[in-house]
Amino acid sequence: MKGIQVFKSVLAASAIGSLLMTSTATQAIEQPSYVVVQSNDVYEIRKYEPYIVAEVVVPGPEADAGNQAFSLLGGYIFGKNKGERKLEMTAPVVQTPVTSSASTAPRLT
Structure with missing residues (x-):
């Protein structure tokens, strides 16, 4: 019985640690800069500085085309x-x- 409680505690601690690490990693990803023009509880309107978007479409099976x-x-x-x-x-x-x-082609942007 005690072993199950220890297992549950370790599992909970791992889950919390994983969430914290994911949150920190996500915050470290660079994002295009913007100014919030208008917002409310449902949506936010943003004005972005100009930026480049790179996009490629490759035909073929999803796994191969994705790579x-x-x-x-x-x-x-x-x-x-x-x-x-x-x-x-x-x-x-x-x-x-x-x-x-003809096929399903992954679009990677």
Whole structure:
């Protein structure tokens, strides 16, 4: 019985620690700067400074296309682009399957 209580305590402590670490890590991710124009309890209207969005669409099975898309996007961000300019990597990075008639292609932005 005591072993179960110890296990539950360790499990709870692990869960809390994981949440705290996730929160700290999330706060450390660079975000595009903005000014809040208007807000209420339901939504917030923001004005962002200009920023670049890199997006790639790769056809094929989701797992293969996702890996290829990530590699292409990473290359672009790290200087394999027309201007050979490295870009700052900020959040969010989003991967979304795009349904087409031929295949499902992940969209990574």
